[in-house]
Amino acid sequence: MSVNTPAGSVDVDALDIDAIDLSDRDFWxxxxxxxxxxxxxLRAERPIAHFEEPVMEGMEPGPGYWAVTRLADLDAISSEPATFCSGKGAVSIQDLPADLSEFYGSMISMDDPRHARIRRIVAKTFTPRMLEQVLDSVIGIVDQVLVEARAKAEAGDGSIDVVADIAAPIPLRIICDMMGVPEEDRLLVLNASNTILSGGDPELTDEEDPLTALLEAGMNMAALMERLAAERVANPTDDLTTALVNSEVDGEKLTHQEIASFFILLLVAGNETTRTAIAQGLFALSENPDQRAAWMADPSLDKTAVEEIVRWVSPVTWMRRTATRDGEVNGHSFKEGDKFLLFYAAANRDPEAFENPHRFDVSRNPNNHVGFGGHGPHFCLGAHLARRELAVTFRRLFEICPDLEITGEPDRLRSSFVNGLKRLPARFTGQR
Amino acid sequence: MSRVQVDRERCVGSGVCESLAPDVFELDDDGVLQLHREEPEARELDAVRDAVQSCPARALALAE
Structure with a gap:
């Protein structure tokens, strides 16, 4: 397969740099x-390249954006949140109305001190020590999902869809368990998170109008949250929702809207990214059988292998920052209001930062990737949880499902924002 | 003696330091970073240097 050596399968020199358009939906x-x-x-010849904004119906086109593809530039911008802010929008290229942007991006689209205030309330749930306590439940959930996947294959024609049967249910069940979302509401959560992160992929949104679908998904999630929050105020449990409704910072409680947006952030960000890493990671392992064999035989590689999957997959392709003043970064002049898209997927293959960047290497060390974001206050809150979920999932896959075999090409999500898969066919060979 | 310094304004409670050097760093139940000791033992210094370098908020320093 040529997928693992992209530079070798497409002639980079033959590409016309002026014909590149990252705003073209077809490119994704x-x-x-x-x-x-x-x-x-781009990284080699125009590492900070300007593009016009993608056309979005019903919206005035904005001034365009700078695409950042070198890791050093990306990290420099990420490290200076006062100069490169998130409050104008972090997850959309267009400036959305402020309330909509905050609702969907939550603290992702906020700046300090508001961002720090909310982040501190929830940070305590995601520390390594707290995660030790949920480890047992993570193993239990993974085992349950894998047993169900095999049962489904045996009851049918032997095949499964890795995305629907393994990669989607694991993070969904873990985050819903942590939040205390009841079983009967979990399908709603899955559908809503699909819609919000689909980037308008027509297959995942039934609505004719993606903006309507987005609003409806958000309202469904907010309604669920309102009900849950009210229940937890009356009957506290040990879940995260209870912690959120009770938490105070500097004597202030989170507002109703802050809890709703954080709920959406957790459910969406906690689901989709990990699902992508599991599905794309399994595909990468099947494309690199030597790496799969090496990792399977040696649990001490869990740590480096998980980091390599996050680097290789880069589940979130980019985040946006906006300049708060005129200035210069690594020799590139910018004006106040300039938008920067930090392309993590590109920086994670930067030859100045990684030896043989297009090689998938489960023992890669050092591996200072930016798959969880660059330096700065917005570094992925769920990084520890994700690492733990991935390590457990792949180790249990090796142990319980060594006969799982990918049988075809993945069906990719057409999104510039999430590097997701819609389907990945597989079967259990029965050979152990 | 080497001394760990924490910039409280910058710290976001990511817990990266705790995962790398749990004998020195710990986030308490309020998500606030606590130091088990400000002057790490010699055998802990490599882990502490890793933590300082890896801090996503660049909130740590090691004065050597």
Whole structure:
């Protein structure tokens, strides 16, 4: 397969740099080889490149954005939140109305001190020590999902869909357990998070109008949260929702809207990214059988292998920052209001930061990737949880499902924002 | 003696330091970073240096 050596399968030199358009929706339907060849070209020749904004119906086009593809530039911008803010929008290229942007991005789209205030309330739930306490439940959930996947294959024609049967249910059940979402509401959570992160992929939104679908998904999640929060005020439990309704910072409680947006952030960000890492990670392992064999035989590689999957997959392709003043970064002049898209997926293949960046290497060390974000206050809150989920999932897969075999090409999500898969066919061979 | 310094304004409670050097760093139940000791023992210094370098908020320093 050529997918793992993108630079080798597409002639980078033959690409016309002026014809590259990262705002073209069709570009995000191209296979990874093309995507990474384009990133290689930009990084080498125009590491901070200007693009017009994608056309979005019903909205005035904005001034365009700078695409950042070198890891050093990305980290420099990420490290200076006062100069490169998130409050104008972090997860959309267009400026959305402030309340909508905050509702969907929650503290992702806020700046300090508001961001820090909310982050501190929830940070205590995601520390390594607290996660030790949920480890047992993570193993239990993973085992249950894998047993169900095999049962489904045996009851049917032997095949499963890795995305629907393994990668989606694991993070969904873990985050819903942590939040205390009842079983009967979990399908709603899955559907709503699909819609919100679909980037308008028509298959995942039934509505004709993606903006309507987005609003409806948000309202459904907010309604669920309102009900849950009210229940927890009356009957506190030991879940995260209870902690959120009771938590205070400097004598202030989170507002109703802050809890709703954080709920959406957790459910969406906690689901989709980990699902992507599991599904794309399994595909990468099947494309690299030597790496799969090496990792399977040696549990001491869990740590480096998980980091490599996050680097390789880069579940979130980019985040946005906006300049708060005129200035210069690594020799590039910018004006107040300039938008920067930090392309983590490109920076994670930067040859100045990684040896043989297009090689998938489960023992890679050092591996200072930016798959959880660059330096700065917005570094992924769920990084520890994600690492734990991934380590447990792959180790249990090796132990319980060594005969799981990927049987075809993945069906990729056409999104510039999430590097997701819609389907990945597989079967259990029965050979152990 | 080497001394750990924490910039409280910058710390976001990510817990990266705790995962790398749990004998020195710990986030308490309020998500506030606590130091088990400000002057790490010699055998802990490599882990502490890792923690300082890896802090996503660049809130740590080691004065050597």
């Amino acid at each position: 339907a191209e296979p990874p080889a093309v995507r990474h060849a384009v990133f290689d070209k």
